[in-house]
Amino acid sequence: MQAWHVHENGEPGEVMRLTEVERPVPGDGQVLLRVRAAAVNFPDALLCRGQYQVRPPLPFTPGVEICGETGDGRRVIANPALPYGGFAEYALADARALLPAPESLDDAEAAALHIGYQTGWFGLHRRARLEAGETLLVHAAAGGVGSAAVQLGKAAGATVIAVVGGAEKAAVARELGCDAVVDRHTEDVVAAVKEATGGRGADVVFDPVGGDAYAQSAKLVAFEGRIVVVGFAGGAVPSPALNHALVKNYSILGLHWGLYAARNPELVRRCHGELTDLAARGAIRPLVSERVPLDGAAGAVQRVADGVTTGRIVVLPRNGAAA
Structure with missing residues (x-):
């Protein structure tokens, strides 16, 4: 072979x-x-x-x-x-x-x-407990994991803001149904997201990028918001300022999806059942x-x-x- x-x-x-x-x-x-x-x-x-x-x-x-x-x-x-x-x-x-x-x-x-949508489901539902009506900010929203998070966020009834790099990726994010799209190549991400949320920020931030994206996330997360750390595709692993999390009342949540397969495989199967149902209804693809x-x-x-x-x-x- x-x-x-x-x-x-x-x-x-x-x-x-x-x-x-x-x-x-x-x-x-x-x-x-x-x-x-x-x-x-x-x-x-x-x-x-x-x-x-x-x-x-x-x-x-x-x-x-x-x-x-x-x-x-x-x-x-x-x-x-x-x-x-x-x-x-x-x-x-x-x-x-x-x-x-x-x-x-x-x-x-x-x-x-499997990987992208399981990561999105565990990040948004198991770790961040995303609720209908909340605002979800997704970094790298046109990528494999990001696009999954966008679709899952919309399926959960959230308002979804996408951060992408470039006009082509912005077009993809709009096609995915994002309520607002910010092109980090041409826009000030912090200012644009604050404008889109009336200055409040995002209830949940889904971050597979790290580096500068995480620094933006800390500025944009709302009161009692949750930042889900998914990975470091940008190459830099940030060092969070924990005093900032304290004074702003937000949570920093890590997500290593692979651990669930080893420690709670039944939850992985349950997630797959929910993803299968969402796909059958056309809510995700x-x-x-x-x-x-x-x-x-x-x-x-x-x-x-x-x-x-x-x-x-x-x-x-x-x-x-x-x-």
Whole structure:
């Protein structure tokens, strides 16, 4: 079969190599899946760079989110078990963690549902307890995780303000239904959001960026608001001023979604059920901006690493290829 291998750490476009290899052999509790679609995530770029919290042994195949097919023909969603990731014709996964792919979504959309929407759901509902009528501010709102948070916020009855970088991403955020869109390239984010909220700020801030975005969040969070720290795609890990949180009465909430799979897998399954229902009603639908063949995976991961994409790029391996 064909699989992308990373033999040394570096930029995805430089270190990913498409290789002919044997199909992986499942270990105890694992299952072999034929990859129908693999969504590209920012952690794939971090894996290539050796900067992710998990560092699989070299060589490894990146690809942390797939829609796959079991040997008995079931269409499922899975997080592949590294080092046998999803940018390949076959991958391995934990049999207990498989989730049914929603019938309302095609393979590419189903592959893009799991990580981003689970992160959004846990961040907004489990951690921040977002309520209908509140104002939600989403940084990087046109990205894979950000667009999921936007859709989930709208589905929950919130007023959603998007912060994006550039006119193309602003257009995407408007298409997603955001109530206000702020282009950080051309606007003063703090002033624009204060104007949009009548000076009150946002009840919940969803921040997958960190760095300067977090500094803006602290200025824009409302009284008794909640900042959900999702990641640091901007590259800089901020150091919050806790005295500021004290005098302004807001909460800083961390979200590491992967811990729920280990510590409360039943809650992950419950979340998947709610996401499946939302997808069936048309309230959410993963934003798939590109569908590329397997040989385009390295370029796709590099574009995500460079921050020039919107939504999710999904890799579609060849169907029925020989091992």
